[in-house]
Amino acid sequence: MTVRVVKPGFFTTVQDRGRFGYAHLGISPAGAADALSLRIANLLLGNDENAPALEMTLVGATLEFEESAMVAISGANCDCRVGHKWLHGQTATHIPAGSVLHCGSTIDGARSYLAVRGGFDVPLVMGSASTDVRGRFGGFEGRRLQGGDVLQVRRAATAQVCLLHGGVLEAVCPSGPLRVTRGAQHDWFSPEAYAKLLASTYLVSEQSDRAGLRLQGERVSPRETSQLLTDGIPLGAIQVPQDGQPIVLFVDQQTTGGYPKIANVIAADMHRIGQLRSRDQVGFGEVSIAEAVEALRQQELWLKRIFATGSVDPFTA
């Protein structure tokens, strides 16, 4: 079965959880900027949580479904409708054959994820369906979607869907400052500079994209004047170039770089970076590595618990 792109939205790509194991070739993971929402959209449909889905940025796509399908939208809320019928977010919904799904602008975040039962069928490149926009490979022809594109959907073996109840997302998606641990070059900065990073509120600049969130606010210049030799960049690293304005690197980031890294967003908060829009405000709070790992463990347990008690799909039962 196929889905035709009537309008692509602002920036829509096919993503899964990312392409790992190729950093030594200069290949960044790509993948969903908010991987937690991608997983939730898939789990709502009974898909493998890594099934390829659409990541829609700021303005959603308009899609025509050749056959009936089950879809789920997660991540940022956006006004989605089929004809005059509005769709609820975080819920599996039946789409009749021949209908057109309109996804509007995101309301409370940067990215919405549209999953379809079975998952979008694109060739795997280096083991992943994710679009590497800079490298122009993976996903759908290595690029963002355009009007007229026709996506294939895999036939699904499973018929089970899950229902998410109100309030559950808030539990896995805490608000407040982004939690960070100390970066590899943390000691290149004075204690005052580091304290300033944690005490300040930054504005997300319009120059931001999937490779990095550029922040505007208090300068946190390193005290060392010597140049850092290029080294590896972990996902979520906060690097500080000469101008003292931090950059939070994520999914499409360079694999190596030459700026000192003052701190690093914890894995359990990584998905929140993907929901920040330009002009959003963001702050940072330090946790220990043990606390960071525990937060991730809790998040995973939580996700497993919700979806272990899934209810049966009323449309296919």
Next chain:
Amino acid sequence: MKIIPASDSSLLVVFGDAISPEIQQHVLGLFHALQTRQDPRICNLHPAYTSLLIDFDPLLTTHHTVATLAESLSSTGRSAAEDSTEVVEIPACYDAEFGVDLADVAAHNHISSDDVVRLHSSASYHVCFLGFTAGFAYLGGMPEALYTPRLATPRRLVPEGSVGIAGGQTGIYPAETPGGWRIIGRTPLRMFDPLAQPPTRLQAGDWVRFTSVDRATFERLRQERP
């Protein structure tokens, strides 16, 4: 050797603070030793000039376990640094049309453009690591007479295959990207093909030589590529 937690999911193993062939051996030795193990707990390896970043899944292992593994592999790992002895030949056309900064590199070093081409295509280079963008190899071993600082303002787009110089490094742009390296020529070869196995023409540890080719050969090789 210093092992620093870089995040909740990674460790940075630092072997020194200056570029040297010996330190490079250590980095690549540990990289190859870990790569060979195909450990499902390890997600990504980022070798660089003096360090190796190890990304792992913190739900499957701990900083302590990975650090212990890195230490034990490093102490036994020298022999595992199987540096390839094979030399990868990279044809490059140094015509002024491609080498838009060739004259500037010559002027900066008070030599002729022909000297730049002769020096650049006579040295053997070592692939220190790949980074920046898919398939971009940082090549060490450039003759000092060619050292030139990068452009003050990077270009918005550098054509695919461009051969550049930045300080004491040389490298090839595998795709059209922004870039600030001084461009002295262009290779007709595809340096990165996502569908090939391996996807990059060069790997960390390889040896590389540039062969100067004329424009006609460049065009022929360019047309021959898949």
